[in-house]
Amino acid sequence: MYAHRTVFLVVCLLLSMSFGVPAEEQGGVAPNLVVNPTFKDFYTSWHRWAPSGVPADGFKADNRAGADDNFSVYMQGFDKSACLYQRVEATPGAKYRLRFKYRTAMKEGTAQVSLRFQVDKEILPQLWYQTDEAKWTQAPIIKGQTDKWESCELEIKVPEDKKIKYVVPMFAVGKQAPDDKFYVDAVEFYVIK
Numbered sequence: 001m002y003a004h005r006t007v008f009l010v011v012c013l014l015l016s017m018s019f020g021v022p023a024e025e026q027g028g029v030a031p032n033l034v035v036n037p038t039f040k041d042f043y044t045s046w047h048r049w050a051p052s053g054v055p056a057d058g059f060k061a062d063n064r065a066g067a068d069d070n071f072s073v074y075m076q077g078f079d080k081s082a083c084l085y086q087r088v089e090a091t092p093g094a095k096y097r098l099r100f101k102y103r104t105a106m107k108e109g110t111a112q113v114s115l116r117f118q119v120d121k122e123i124l125p126q127l128w129y130q131t132d133e134a135k136w137t138q139a140p141i142i143k144g145q146t147d148k149w150e151s152c153e154l155e156i157k158v159p160e161d162k163k164i165k166y167v168v169p170m171f172a173v174g175k176q177a178p179d180d181k182f183y184v185d186a187v188e189f190y191v192i193k
């Protein structure tokens with residue numbers, strides 16, 4: 001009797017593990033490595049950058065119709081460039097996937113979304129790091145107008161390079177007209193098993 005109950009419990013456990021998650025993530029959903037991925041706390045935990053002379057108030061927030069909850073953020077009117085990113089500690093040999101939603105209303109501007117590497121300030125005079133073996137990846141250039149939220153995803157593998165400290169999902173815009181807007185939301189960044 002005991003043996004039967006044990007078998008039944010094990011079967012239940014196996015069934016509950018097999019359904020509801022994508023095959024690659026069976027045995028545990030990969031945790032999202034980005035903090036504040038839904039932008040419900042607006043820009044908390046995100047780095048914002050724009051070249052000097054460009055008003056940084058082009059980093060705006062919307063609390064009406066995000067992709068996953070009410071909140072999203074957008075970059076507007078950056079005629080040179082601007083970017084939004086978050087640093088995640090890199091594990092050598094690991095492969096990462098970025099998934100996000102975007103919406104755009106741009107006449108002139110473009111958006112580039114990339115996965116990049118950074119080192120520590122103490123190791124090199126600059127943080128950004130790219131070599132033949134440690135190449136960044138970039139999604140196709142985004143421009144024009146979308147009627148609704150669109151999905152995009154890209155991947156990167158961290159090479160065995162001790163200098164690499166962070167892997168960085170980055171959302172950048174350039175050459176925007178004053179009314180051009182690029183919205184980002186629902187960011188997922190995780191290790192692929």
Ligand SMILES: [Ca+2]
Nearest residue numbers: 038066069071
């Ligand atoms: Ca959101």
